[in-house]
Amino acid sequence: MKFTFAHNNINVFDLEKSLNFYKQALGLVETRRKEASDGSFILVFLGDDTTPHKLELTWLRDRTEPYDLGDNEIHIAFTADDYEAAHVLHKEMDCICYENESMGIYFIEDPDGYWVEILPQKR
Structure with missing residues (x-):
């Protein structure tokens, strides 16, 4: 028996704001x-045009408040083929929320407060 990743899901409060963020920040x-x-x-599946893995954004009409992410100890991660250019873009977007220079990684925060780890392609 073999399992393969299909997608990850996150719930979003403002679908258009999230779609714009993921397009601008990650090219999804x-x-x-x-x-x-x-x-x-509404369910919207986003892809990177490279891998079959998808990020599913779920928007719920009756949701009236932003999501409480608790300790927010989960994240998704992306590699960047040009890590330095990605860092510049994310700095300009003012969405970098944490950097670990000794590990050579950083995190960006989406409009709902989810963290996305950015890694160089070759480590």
Whole structure:
């Protein structure tokens, strides 16, 4: 028996704001969308045009407050083929929330407070 990753999911409060962030910060593009017939939710799958792995953003119509991420001890990670240029972009976007220079990594924060780790392609 073999399992392969399909996608990771996060819930987002403002779908358009999140879609814009993931496009600008990471170059992710929408690959699929599912909208509930009653309008109660929208699922948007984002891809990197390289791997089959997807990030699923879930928007819930009845959500009235931003999500409480608790200790926010989970994250997703991306490698950057040009780590220095990625760092410049994210610094300009003012979304870097933590840097660990000794490990050669940093984290950016999305509009809902989720952290995304940025790694150089070759470590």
